[in-house]
Amino acid sequence: MFVTTWHCLLLRLKPLDTEFMKHLHEKVNIIPLIAKADTLTPEECQQFTKQMMKEIQEHKIKIYEFPETDDEEENYLVEKIKLQQHHEQMKKNLEARHKELEKKRRQFEDEKANWEAQQRILEQQNSSRTLEKNKKKGKIF
Secondary structure, X not given: OXXXXXXXXXXXXXXXXXXXXXXHOOOOEEEEOOOOHHHOOHHHHHHHHHHHHHHHHHOOOOOOOOOOOOOHHHHHHXXXXXHHHHHHHHHHHHHHHHHHHHHHHHHHHHHHHHHHHHHHHHHHHHHHHHHHHXXXXXXXX
């Protein structure tokens, strides 16, 4: 039997993985990890973590957020990602609102132009009627 419900996704960060995560980050919890981290020195591991977080941030991929840790640099990166995601969401909301208002503005301008055209037609009709009445009364030669 094939399971269709995922609770999280565990991947190493490679170009194909990045593309895959872009498509899934809204649907599942993504937890980046370093494969065979026990073979790396602490400095290499830390450097790889920074690089991974940087790429995740650049590609605007949402990841699972673990509880706060004592590592200030890691907390800084996590907070930076949170703020960037919040900023991106606000930007999307503003762009959507701008499009909505722009559409309403165009609709208003179209209605205004139609109304002005109708007013000109009515004014011309009234001018013609006034001219005809004055001709009949003999006020215009």
